[in-house]
Amino acid sequence: MKLNKTLRVATAISLFAAGGAFAETITIATVNNGDMIRMQGYTSEFTKQTGIDVNWVTLEENVLRQRVTTDITTKGGQFDIMTIGMYETPIWGKNGWLVPLDKLPASYDVNDILPAMRNGLSADGTLYAAPFYGESSMVMYRTDLMKKAGLTMPEKPDWDFIRKAAAAMTDRANEVNGICLRGKPGWGEGGAFITAMSNSFGARWFDMKWNAQFDTKPWRETLTFYKGMMDESGPPGYATNGFNENLSLFQQGKCGMWIDATVAASFVTNPKDSTVADKVGFAIAPNKKGIDKHSNWLWAWALAVPAGTQKQDAAMKFIEWATSKAYIELVASKEGWANVPPGARTSLYENPNYKDIPFAKMTLESINLANPLKPTVDPVPYVGIQFVAIPEFAGIATDVSQQFSAAYAGQQSIDEALAKAQALTNDAMEAAGYR
């Protein structure tokens, strides 16, 4: 009798333990953007398929970056999947901090990932993060104001046209600014925009010996053009405007043109939030006449598995599910094709249902036009278009963008800003051992 009871208790305990073992839980650190939030809503589908539970830790982009960097460099093991960008992936991959994604099944169809995204998320030819959503940058403009100005936007405008159109569309009395661009300090804000713009003027951050290049003519031309155009046709206080400020201005009908992330296209054409939803056209980001590089950038939010995780298999399963063709179809079936995560897979842009989305074609063209391996005219020792994929870049570029913003605001001249940028960049690169 006693033995029987003991056996029953033992069986119950082992069943409980087995149940616990099956109910594996993974923790994912992620950013707060529409696509990632949408994915959180569909997590139950993944749990239903695999039996794996998911804990989400959603943080603001910069907080997330600091949080996951601390964890991965100390092998804290707090996260089984991290949402990281194109800047971190090659650096972390090279350092051996990420699990290579080289064992994905054939059904995943890794070759379907857009080549630009695959290159940007690889180090030495190995893919380290799977893109969940990708973007470039492009011109978004008001078709009604362009028509009123008597101009027609070409598919690939140059900077001279953009400046002329901006001046023609500006109507200060009605609070309409011809053009809205980022000027806010920060490597991911104004710093990203001006770096991408400088490529289209033939400028570069470093020569092949890692010497800063802010004392060259193309950089001076870039800043002079930017400030001249923004003083003529930009909104007041543009030196402190970032993505959100410009989005708000555009949605309220206060910008004739806005050059920014392709993801913004879905926001400005959404009639629920935008007052100009039915009056928006799209074009490739401009270049300087005679320069074969455009000012569009390339970015992806991607899912990666930190090398320290104890739940590698479960994490891989989640990545396969979240970045698969099937996930895109799941979102399309529930919320329509306009709401699927863009910019990651070739098959999405071949889908006849998606081709009807007004900004789909221009987004794909912009992504395909971006080459992080050859971002500007002259050769460079780095990878990246609106950033330089070295660990020191975030700090240096934030300081440089502060100098540029001070020049936009009229607190110092362009020459002073460039001289300071040159000195601080060279100092930092010397301290880091590049020079």
Next chain:
Amino acid sequence: MARAVTSRRKIINTVVAWGIGFLIFFPILWIVILSFKAEGDAIRTPIEVLTAPWTFENYSIVQARSNYSMHFFNSVVISFGSTILGLIIAVPAAWSMAFVPSRRTKDILMWMLSTKMLPAVGVLYPIYLMFIQLGLLDTRTGLMIVLMLINLPIIIWMLFTYFKEIPVDILEAARMDGASLREEILYVLTPMAIPGMASTVLLNVILAWNEAFWTLNLTAANAAPLTAFIASYSSPEGLFYAKLSAASVMAIAPILILGWFSQKQLVRGLTFGAVK
């Protein structure tokens, strides 16, 4: 004549005081207003915001998306827990410095205060590594310890100031009547320092509640308090002002209510001994 001037001055003072009070309170008021507006309306001009229809939509979205009760529970445990832990250490420390000072007491007090001058990020890595070794990452216990250590200098300084106001003769009389050290602190000193201790507790609970560096950096899915809850609604790419405002209101409401009900005690404690 003199009375007329006084009442005019009173009116001016009252208006100025209310004006300043309103200015300070205005950002919170605006957050509350935005939290009841649709996302598209929240970015419009102030007049358009005020005339736009009111909605509870943001609160229901935030409720559906986040586990508010878990974050709230963590905030309560961490802020009150760290304050209680701090008091256990600070009361005897402040007692000894106030009533049995040594030659180095002033230096020790200054040294403790100087630890507040070190930027938190400077010790992030050492503390993170210690937490990994001790298994304290993403635990409420770990956060209680860290926040207690951060606020300890303030608790000791405040209690020291209050204790200094208490006549030492009363404590000596208790000792003459045979009170032990424990009885002296518990039954004589503490009741007399209650207003000061109450304001110390309140201030430290507020500081711990609002702390957003360590609570974000040392937590993940389990111990994250309301600061992490707010951080999940902020985004540099996408306008989520209305939802962010709703999340902010839900995060600050408990501590605002606590502050509202205890403001008398808080003001009394903070001005304790100010006028002699």
